[in-house]
Amino acid sequence: MATISTAMPRRSQFVTVMAVISIVLGIVGTAYGLLQMVVVTVLLDSDSVRSAFAEIPAESLPPFANGLIAYLPAMGWGFVLMSGAFLAASVGLLKRYEWGRLLFIVFMVVGAAANFVGVWLLAAVFDWLQSLPVSADAAYLQAELAQLRVTSLAMTSGSAVVFAALHGWIVYQLCTRAIRSEFRR
Structure with a gap:
C-alpha cells in the first residue's frame, strides 16, 4: 500500500x-x-x-x-x-505565499525599469545645468560639467544595466519549477 x-x-x-x-x-x-x-x-x-x-x-x-x-x-x-x-x-x-512571490517579481521588474528612468532624469538635470548662464569667471566649469555628465551617465547607466541583470536573474530563479513548488496559493 x-x-x-x-x-x-x-x-x-x-x-x-x-x-x-x-x-x-x-x-x-x-x-x-x-x-x-x-x-x-x-x-x-x-x-x-x-x-x-x-x-x-x-x-x-x-x-x-x-x-x-x-x-x-x-x-x-x-x-x-x-x-x-x-x-x-x-x-x-x-x-512562501504565492502572492508574495508574484508581488516580489513585480518589484524586481519595476525596480529594474526605475533605474533606467533615473538615467533619463539625470540627463535632464545635466541638460538644465548646462543651459544656465555662466559668468566669464566660471566658464571653465562648463567643461568640467560636461565631463561630469559623461562620467555620471556612464556610471548610472552601467549600474542600471547591472541591476537589471541582477533583478532579471532573481526573477528567473523565482520562476523556476523547483522554487515555484515551495509556494502555496
Whole structure:
C-alpha cells in the first residue's frame, strides 16, 4: 500500500536569504520614508522655506522642478507606501505565499525599469545645468560639467544595466519549477 506524503517541499536557501535581506531593506526604506515625511512636513510648514521657494524665479528651474516641489509630500507618502508594500511582499516571500512571490517579481521588474528612468532624469538635470548662464569667471566649469555628465551617465547607466541583470536573474530563479513548488496559493 502506497503512502501519500504530505511533507512540504524542501525550502531553498535562495528564497530565505532573498526574503530576509529584502525584509531588512523594506524596514529601513519604510523607516527612512517616514522620517523623510516628518522632515518634509516640518520644512514645508516653515515660513522661511516657503519664502525661499517664492524667491526662486520659475524660469530658472528645470521643467520638472516645479512639479517635484509641488508634489513632494505625495511622492514621499508614495515612497512610504511602496516601501511598506515591498516589506509585505518580502514577508510573503519568506512565508512562501504565492502572492508574495508574484508581488516580489513585480518589484524586481519595476525596480529594474526605475533605474533606467533615473538615467533619463539625470540627463535632464545635466541638460538644465548646462543651459544656465555662466559668468566669464566660471566658464571653465562648463567643461568640467560636461565631463561630469559623461562620467555620471556612464556610471548610472552601467549600474542600471547591472541591476537589471541582477533583478532579471532573481526573477528567473523565482520562476523556476523547483522554487515555484515551495509556494502555496
